[in-house]
Amino acid sequence: MAKKNIENFDLDGPASSDTLFGLPYTVETAKVVALPVPWDVTVSYQSGAAKGPDAIFNASFQVDLFDEKIANAWKIGIAMQDMPAKWIQKSKKLRPKAEAYIDMFTSGKGDKKKMKAILDEVNKECSELMKWVKEQSLSHLKKNKIVALIGGDHSTPLGLMQAVSERCKSFGILHIDAHCDLRNAYEGFTYSHASIMFNALKIKNMERLVQVGIRDFSEGENAIIQNSKGRVKLFSDKAMKEKMFHGASWYEICQGIISTLPKQVYISFDIDGLDPKLCPNTGTPVPGGLQFWEAIHLIEMVVESGRQIIAFDINEVAPGNDEWDANVGARLLYKMSNLSAISNGIKV
Numbered sequence: 001m002a003k004k005n006i007e008n009f010d011l012d013g014p015a016s017s018d019t020l021f022g023l024p025y026t027v028e029t030a031k032v033v034a035l036p037v038p039w040d041v042t043v044s045y046q047s048g049a050a051k052g053p054d055a056i057f058n059a060s061f062q063v064d065l066f067d068e069k070i071a072n073a074w075k076i077g078i079a080m081q082d083m084p085a086k087w088i089q090k091s092k093k094l095r096p097k098a099e100a101y102i103d104m105f106t107s108g109k110g111d112k113k114k115m116k117a118i119l120d121e122v123n124k125e126c127s128e129l130m131k132w133v134k135e136q137s138l139s140h141l142k143k144n145k146i147v148a149l150i151g152g153d154h155s156t157p158l159g160l161m162q163a164v165s166e167r168c169k170s171f172g173i174l175h176i177d178a179h180c181d182l183r184n185a186y187e188g189f190t191y192s193h194a195s196i197m198f199n200a201l202k203i204k205n206m207e208r209l210v211q212v213g214i215r216d217f218s219e220g221e222n223a224i225i226q227n228s229k230g231r232v233k234l235f236s237d238k239a240m241k242e243k244m245f246h247g248a249s250w251y252e253i254c255q256g257i258i259s260t261l262p263k264q265v266y267i268s269f270d271i272d273g274l275d276p277k278l279c280p281n282t283g284t285p286v287p288g289g290l291q292f293w294e295a296i297h298l299i300e301m302v303v304e305s306g307r308q309i310i311a312f313d314i315n316e317v318a319p320g321n322d323e324w325d326a327n328v329g330a331r332l333l334y335k336m337s338n339l340s341a342i343s344n345g346i347k348v
Contacts, residue, residue: 015061030079048318055319055326126191133159151315153193176273178286267312281320
């Protein structure tokens with residue numbers, strides 16, 4: 001975008017509908033690049049997250065750009081890469097097959113040969129998607145962009161995590177979610193949405209996984225946490241709420257969470273980590289969860305602690321009929337983009 005367009009940008013005018021948040025930036029001129037990954041092939045309950053990136057883009061035009069904590073935040077520069085038509089079509093093609101496989105898997109009555117064929121096809125395409133995400137992410141990271149991956153289901157950011165691992169000697173993941181996502185190849189899918197953090201633990205220089213807001217997990221996932229020798233830190237929603245019921249402040253709880261994080265932090269944000277009233281259409285909603293400003297305050301404190309947000313993702317935004325989830329997701333994206341930029345010393 002030409003410099004004169006930035007200089008003449010009307011901050012209080014109606015947003016242009018051809019760029020993310022109506023901002024006068026392209027992928028080339030922006031400091032934060034949103035990478036849309038419209039994919040929800042392996043979801044095990046309700047689908048719809050594949051529509052999340054487009055819904056967030058459309059909802060972004062309704063977001064006011066004033067930030068109470070960051071003067072002239074819009075000047076940071078945020079832009080979204082074009083929607084990948086190839087992966088939109090593949091997700092639409094594979095989702096019905098995955099649903100048929102899941103039905104056969106859960107009933108125990110499926111044709112084994114047919115099930116294996118579907119499973120092999122889905123796992124192959126998920127692997128190809130992961131490679132594509134990694135390639136796209138590295139191309140932006142090498143230009144010193146901050147990458148914000150917008151899913152799609154929660155399987156989508158593995159390629160970004162792998163790209164980050166090639167750029168950082170050591171980093172940690174701050175994982176906000178209702179679920180641990182520590183299942184090994186859930187339902188047979190190597191890259192299941194329920195396996196993202198199990199797969200992330202395979203990244204050797206991923207120093208620590210800090211999970212916040214968790215309120216639905218299995219015995220097996222709990223065993224992984226307990227046997228991780230401190231590599232996985234759990235701050236369950238129940239445990240945090242109990243502390244608050246006994247007088248602890250959210251500020252104090254955030255201090256405890258942040259104390260477990262290394263210097264460089266990747267944030268993985270499943271929108272179902274929030275209270276379901278903020279994301280009623282997400283695939284696997286669970287009672288409880290963080291309020292919007294609790295989540296933002298935690299991320300603000302991460303930045304204020306001097307830690308660097310090296311990349312982030314927002315996943316499982318399923319817009320539904322009222323687009324409410326997308327409105328929440330768009331505001332989450334704007335705040336996280338601004339805070340990530342500040343943590344990297346980007347001046348406005």
